[in-house]
Amino acid sequence: MENTTAPARTATPVVLWVVLAVSAAVNAGGSVTGLDFTLRMIAGGIALAATAGLITYYVRRRQQR
Known part of the structure; x- marks a missing residue:
């Protein structure tokens, strides 16, 4: 069974941390x-x-919860 309420995980924070x-x-x-x-x-x-x-x-992620 899929959890459709879980936020999608993206590579955005990882890329931003590396750039930083x-x-x-x-x-x-x-x-x-x-x-x-x-x-x-x-x-x-x-x-x-x-x-x-x-x-x-x-x-934004925190507000979505």
């Missing part, structure tokens, strides 16, 4: 390795966007 980890590592390690300031700010923006995406995903 990579972009945060680039942003944090960029100053040590001498990475250009512009590239570090782009990585920081991507990290902020991934964080916002994760918050949005979990809030």
Whole structure:
């Protein structure tokens, strides 16, 4: 018997966590390795966007319950 009330599982949070980890590592390690300031700010923006995406995903998922 299928459970039709269970929320569908997607790969969205996994992808967002990976993007967040990579972009945060680039942003944090960029100053040590001498990475250009512009590239570090782009990585920081991507990290902020991934964080916002994760918050949005979990809030929407919580409201569906």
